[in-house]
Amino acid sequence: MNLIKALGVIIVFSFSDAAFSAPAKMDPKNDFAAKDATSIAAQEMMRNSFKTRGQASVDRLNQDETQALCSQYQDNPPKSVRAKIEAINQKLLKYPADGKLLGDWKEGEKIAQSGIGKQFTDNPDNPSGGNCYACHQLTKTELSYGNLGPTLYNFGKVRGYSEAITKYAYGKIANSQAFSACSNMPRFGNAGTHGVILTEKEIKHLTALLMDPASPVNN
Amino acid sequence: MSDPMRIRAILNGDKVDVRVLMAHEMETGQRKDAAGKVVPAHFIQSVTVTCKGKTVLSAQWGPAISKNPTLSFKFSGAKVGDKVIVSWTDNKGDKRTDEAPITAPS
Amino acid sequence: MNRREVLRTSSGTMVMALAASAGLLKADAAYAEEWNKTAFEVKNLNDVVKALGGTTATESKDISFVNAPDIAENGAVVPVGAASKIPKTELIAILVEKNPNALSANFTIPDGTDPIITTRVKMGQTSNIYALVKADGKYFYAVKEVKVTLGGCGG
């Protein structure tokens, strides 16, 4: 009953907005999103309320299985679902074919500082940043760092510059959810169905920022 | 054209506490617009504050003063009801003058 | 610094200034002191002092910063105030060393006005800021560093 009434409102709304812009189109294949009545109504509502601008098309509202599960469980899924999400993402996670995991930490620092990329106001021809400082402390000198993630200062120094830790660092940047389901951290190398944020080369630079003994992270 | 200033002049003891808020873009001449064109500088260059015909503060500003500038200072020799008059002139020759009476502290 | 330079800055200013100089308008205080273009174009403290008519400035503990933070969350608006305890203070200026042009503002303090002013300046990056004071014809300054931090999720 309520749902029908609400749909009525949606129709009225999208009708009055029709002259303003073309109604948003979303990929009808959005199989993973939750199917309860409120979720369906919410997805419908969002479809009618967002529009494509620049590189940010409305299909970014579509969810892959990981996103759908994390939404459904409000970022806190039970153990079994957690394992499922991590398994899905372990499969998505790819390491460099050449076996080399380390790039140039100086390039990594630039990527860590930059927060641009993928917004509808960003130029899609320019590379995206990693914006690591938004959430992590990395060096002694940068005071403006966030705390959504743990401090990474002395990351390599305290863990040891081993092959295993290097591989973990690369993997965590490329696909955080392969290790920690519903992490707040973007999957930089496997951004769901919406393409990658950082290239393999860029992730190598960031891995070097964490793991190079000469990097300011370890000094 | 430009919005009126907000002027507060409050008599505290024998001193008048003046706070001024001005509406101005204070464009630096260094910013580029969406099309990549440099936006020409547009900023307040001079500010004069008078009370009872006497200048109580004058200032020269460059484009590094923040957008919608604020200014505060204190002077003596006036009473409640006297008018504080603030004028500015910008680099394009636009001017604005506003005034406010000195009030007692609330 | 000469009058012609100022007149060239914009036609609006020119008309007003000419009208004032011809006695057509009552020249108000703002026009009594022309905008010191040179002072606003030079890059460092010493050159500003020279452009204001002095020779050199000495550091003074009798000048203090008011409200100026050590760290600014955004460089577009940095509150800066300066207070002088030096007798016969007649001018207080605020400079930002690493801005494209150092001088931000220059306040003339008449008798009866306290030698303390506050305003807000833009800072392009972490920099030293100076409070420059002219008192009894001599120039003095105080200096402090203000760090400008980056912010946001998409910057």
Next chain:
Amino acid sequence: MQNAMLSQRLLAGVIAVFAITTASVAAMAQSSLTNQGGDQTAKEIERYRQALGDGNPAELWEARGEDLWKQKRGPKNVSLEQCDLGLGAGMVKGAYTVLPKHFEDSGKVEDLESRLVTCMVMLQGFSYIEAKKNPFGGPDNKSSMEALVAYIAGASRGLKMNVSGKQPDEKRYYELGKKMFFHRGGTHDFSCSTCHGASGQRIRLQDLPNLLKQDQAQRAYTTWPAYRVSQGETRSFQWRLYDCFRQQRFPELEFTSEASIALTMFLAKNANGGVMNAPAIKR
């Protein structure tokens, strides 16, 4: 119900922190050392914020908004003074505290901005397109909408948020808004809750309120609209949501869209009891 969810989330947060710090004892020692530096930074930032509070350019928007409210405008050449913002025609004081709200005349749940659009259409005779044309100002572009919002929000200063949310559509909007809050999507897997679903978090040096906790939701909601010094503009709550989604890497949220109002309903109701102190001034 709400409380159960919150404590569950808090617990999850605690567990997450432990998981992070078990990496190594050395890392823990390191982080407590560097946190001291962080505290000093936080103190200085607080000083900066207090200095900003000294003068708020949003006053310029409030003054312009009051003029616009009283000015005869539009094809019908009437003022907005007969607009019902939720407390009856012409009542401005306190109106912001009861919005969003369902209105009989339009048959819709409306927040302040969409209500102003409705009044501009119904009272002043503007078209919808005209009324929604310039929602957010910029350099050399003054938005009437943001000025009106600043004036009306300012008239609720000192009053408590009091959103009813009882009418069936209001209830539905609350639930839809809540779903939306947790909706992850886009290139970065972000949802609102990524940044605003746990306490004590910050991006760079900006504190992120946990919008699921009442006291923080109150503090956040009651300080919008706000003058943003980084933009030199007074911004409305619609803008706050619009720009959050931009940074979330979502597509563009349409001004006064249904989703924007549903999310506002969720956030405003969570802030009930909070004392309005807007327009505020923020970085």
